[in-house]
Amino acid sequence: MTVQYQVRDGVAVITLDHPPVNGLGLGIRIGVAERLSQALDDAAVKAIVLAGAGRAFSGGADIREFGTPGALQEPSLHTVITSIEAAAKPVVAAVHSVAMGGGLELALGCHYRVAARGTQIALPEVNLGLLPGAGGTQRLPRAIGLEAALNMIVSGRTLKAEALAGTRLFDEIVEGDVLEAAVGLARRVANQAGAHPRVRDLKVEHENAEAYLGFARTTVAANAGPFPAPARCVDAVAASLKTFEQGIEAEREGFDYLLGTPESRALRHAFLGERAASKIPDVSADTPARPVAKVAIIGAGTMGGGIVMNFLNAGIPVTLLEMKADALERGVATIRRNYENSAKKGKLTQQEGDARMGLLSTTLSYHDIRDADLVIEAVFEEIGVKETVFRTLDEVMKPGAILASNTSTLDVNRIASFTKRPQDVVGMHFFSPANVMRLLEVVRGEHTAGDVLATVMQLAKKIRKVAVVSGVCDGFIGNRMLEQYSRQAGFLLDEGALPAQVDRAIEKFGFAMGPFRMIDMAGNDIAWAIRKRRAIEQPEFNYSKSGDLLCEMGRFGQKAGAGWYDYKPGDRKAYPSKLVNDMIVQHSKDLGIERRQISDEEIVGRLVYALVNEGAVILEEGIASKASDIDMVYLNGYGFPKFRGGPMLYADQVGLFNVAQAIRRYARGYQGHAWRIAPSLQKLAEAGRGFNE
Numbered sequence: 001m002t003v004q005y006q007v008r009d010g011v012a013v014i015t016l017d018h019p020p021v022n023g024l025g026l027g028i029r030i031g032v033a034e035r036l037s038q039a040l041d042d043a044a045v046k047a048i049v050l051a052g053a054g055r056a057f058s059g060g061a062d063i064r065e066f067g068t069p070g071a072l073q074e075p076s077l078h079t080v081i082t083s084i085e086a087a088a089k090p091v092v093a094a095v096h097s098v099a100m101g102g103g104l105e106l107a108l109g110c111h112y113r114v115a116a117r118g119t120q121i122a123l124p125e126v127n128l129g130l131l132p133g134a135g136g137t138q139r140l141p142r143a144i145g146l147e148a149a150l151n152m153i154v155s156g157r158t159l160k161a162e163a164l165a166g167t168r169l170f171d172e173i174v175e176g177d178v179l180e181a182a183v184g185l186a187r188r189v190a191n192q193a194g195a196h197p198r199v200r201d202l203k204v205e206h207e208n209a210e211a212y213l214g215f216a217r218t219t220v221a222a223n224a225g226p227f228p229a230p231a232r233c234v235d236a237v238a239a240s241l242k243t244f245e246q247g248i249e250a251e252r253e254g255f256d257y258l259l260g261t262p263e264s265r266a267l268r269h270a271f272l273g274e275r276a277a278s279k280i281p282d283v284s285a286d287t288p289a290r291p292v293a294k295v296a297i298i299g300a301g302t303m304g305g306g307i308v309m310n311f312l313n314a315g316i317p318v319t320l321l322e323m324k325a326d327a328l329e330r331g332v333a334t335i336r337r338n339y340e341n342s343a344k345k346g347k348l349t350q351q352e353g354d355a356r357m358g359l360l361s362t363t364l365s366y367h368d369i370r371d372a373d374l375v376i377e378a379v380f381e382e383i384g385v386k387e388t389v390f391r392t393l394d395e396v397m398k399p400g401a402i403l404a405s406n407t408s409t410l411d412v413n414r415i416a417s418f419t420k421r422p423q424d425v426v427g428m429h430f431f432s433p434a435n436v437m438r439l440l441e442v443v444r445g446e447h448t449a450g451d452v453l454a455t456v457m458q459l460a461k462k463i464r465k466v467a468v469v470s471g472v473c474d475g476f477i478g479n480r481m482l483e484q485y486s487r488q489a490g491f492l493l494d495e496g497a498l499p500a501q502v503d504r505a506i507e508k509f510g511f512a513m514g515p516f517r518m519i520d521m522a523g524n525d526i527a528w529a530i531r532k533r534r535a536i537e538q539p540e541f542n543y544s545k546s547g548d549l550l551c552e553m554g555r556f557g558q559k560a561g562a563g564w565y566d567y568k569p570g571d572r573k574a575y576p577s578k579l580v581n582d583m584i585v586q587h588s589k590d591l592g593i594e595r596r597q598i599s600d601e602e603i604v605g606r607l608v609y610a611l612v613n614e615g616a617v618i619l620e621e622g623i624a625s626k627a628s629d630i631d632m633v634y635l636n637g638y639g640f641p642k643f644r645g646g647p648m649l650y651a652d653q654v655g656l657f658n659v660a661q662a663i664r665r666y667a668r669g670y671q672g673h674a675w676r677i678a679p680s681l682q683k684l685a686e687a688g689r690g691f692n693e
């Protein structure tokens with residue numbers, strides 16, 4: 001059932017009933033249009049109430065429907081709203097929990113609106129790279145004023161219904177049963193003489209609209225970055241000063257344009273991809289999760305401390321365990337300082353900070369964490385150390401406790417084998433700084449139980465992470481792909497590029513930070529150690545030697561004051577280094593390579609397609625279960641430009657045929673053996689398909 005219909009003593013109640021959030025797809029639009037006609041045709045019906053079942057009035061247009069034929073099929077949302085507005089009988093919206101996007105636009109088309117206190121109100125289309133396309137840019141300014149409407153539409157911000165009390169948006173804001181209140185209002189207005197009020201008939205008033213809009217345009221231009229939607233939102237809202245029809249025309253034009261932009265596709269992909277990531281193909285959605293009321297973290301270093309904060313922020317008590325009292329004290333002091341700094345910046349009150357610290361207890365003994373529901377170790381990244389920790393956990397932890405490792409490089413199956421309960425062992429790979437970065441790679445061991453995965457995925461949502469499941473392999477999803485990217489960056493140096501050129505090109509593409517600036521921050525010594533290990537384990541897996549030469553010069557990165565770049569004390573800016581550049585040029589000479597001019601296009605192609613190709617292999621191996629999971633990893637953990645939607649969507653947008661051609665071309669060039677086109681990529685390219693189709 002998508003739309004319910006019931007007549008209650010002369011009032012027809014039309015209820016959207018399309019879980020999870022009454023998205024306004026074709027079926028529900030048809031349902032509302034039909035039920036509306038039914039109510040209008042029934043002489044016994046004097047008034048109509050439009051309500052939503054379940055957890056929302058409506059979350060808006062069905063985001064999944066965009067780009068499919070259903071989205072273009074009549075009745076469009078605009079048609080439905082116009083018929084409601086034109087109805088001869090009064091229509092009252094009973095708004096509860098969530099009225100967003102098309103949902104709010106639907107309510108704005110009703111003659112009256114009653115809201116439950118606390119209802120989340122927003123026109124968040126801008127977050128999807130769109131503008132409200134069902135009259136929102138025209139009706140909201142008429143209901144709440146030009147400035148307030150523009151602010152809401154350009155920011156996409158959510159307000160509580162009561163924050164809009166006193167405007168024309170709501171006739172009543174009620175504490176109790178919103179449906180009863182709406183039915184009551186419907187009865188009262190049923191026999192009122194004259195036409196029922198329509199938001200479209202109100203006028204947008206502003207003392208100095210031109211100056212205000214000029215200011216808004218400048219502000220938006222300065223803040224929108226590569227996204228076209230905010231400026232289009234301003235244009236559409238500005239058109240609300242014209243006639244309603246002219247405004248609607250301008251809105252439609254803007255909406256249609258934005259819907260076709262790659263930026264909007266990228267943002268919609270991110271919205272759906274984040275939610276899809278929590279769905280694991282062979283773990284059913286109704287798998288009961290294990291209760292997690294108490295968490296223990298082992299290791300009070302930077303990583304451990306960051307992980308602790310995630311749980312404290314979500315109101316979950318944590319016991320932090322360390323081997324030595326001074327390390328424990330240092331870790332706790334860092335956490336406290338972080339909260340104090342947030343309080344100073346006004347992000348949190350002193351009391352909130354204190355309350356969070358109040359949830360933290362510390363111990364030097366495993367005995368004190370034995371009844372935690374989840375324990376995450378963030379100890380030194382060495383298999384022997386992990387072995388000691390997991391053998392101890394196996395001895396002390398209560399049955400059913402989830403034993404998680406924050407390892408970024410080690411084999412989770414091996415770690416699980418140190419226990420007699422491998423089904424309870426899982427990887428939880430946080431990214432540094434763990435209290436800031438949104439990504440969490442959940443590493444599924446061979447024996448990890450389905451309910452353990454379900455629990456961790458649910459918990460991830462509670463601590464506001466984007467969790468993506470990865471199978472066990474070297475580097476999991478993110479770092480395994482990054483290795484290929486870094487390899488190409490190194491080969492580019494051998495051939496003719498310099499670090500600053502590579503970084504500039506990829507930053508212009510939109511990455512937060514290029515590979516050389518990034519590795520200078522993370523530490524070149526760490527990458528060096530990985531390469532040394534690789535040289536033994538996989539001798540055919542070669543790199544440019546320039547990274548080793550750099551380390552031999554002691555240039556480990558920012559922490560050493562020198563890396564691929566020079567650094568000045570107290571200044572994180574990267575200054576190109578003559579010494580390093582000379583070393584790179586000399587290295588090419590030693591290799592007998594005649595350095596050539598390399599275009600930015602080639603740099604971007606080689607770095608990004610290295611990610612894409614490895615991503616395709618990762619999909620083939622089942623390490624990631626869908627392409628969007630890979631994109632979520634890159635968007636939330638590796639600074640991939642949000643407006644491009646992640647490497648796999650970007651490749652789809654370029655066209656896999658073109659990607660495959662470029663890879664074949666690179667495979668004929670320097671160190672071409674590093675390019676082995678993934679069979680799945682090749683196949684999709686030949687079929688004219690993409691990873692996300």
Ligand code: 3H9
Nearest residue numbers: 020021023059060061062063100101102124132133134275
């Ligand atoms: C629009 O309206 C355009 C119009 O102006 C013009 C049209 C012509 N559609 O976030 P959650 C699903 S554009 C389809 O985890 P929460 C979501 O995928 C739209 N599905 O829950 C998930 O599915 P699943 C403007 C939707 O409680 C489930 O609901 N509207 C939609 O944390 C739960 O989602 C927006 O941008 C949708 N519109 O938050 C609102 N919305 O269970 C976007 C949600 O299968 N939505 N789903 O994984 C939100 O901000 C939040 O989802 C909401 C609930 C606050 C509603």
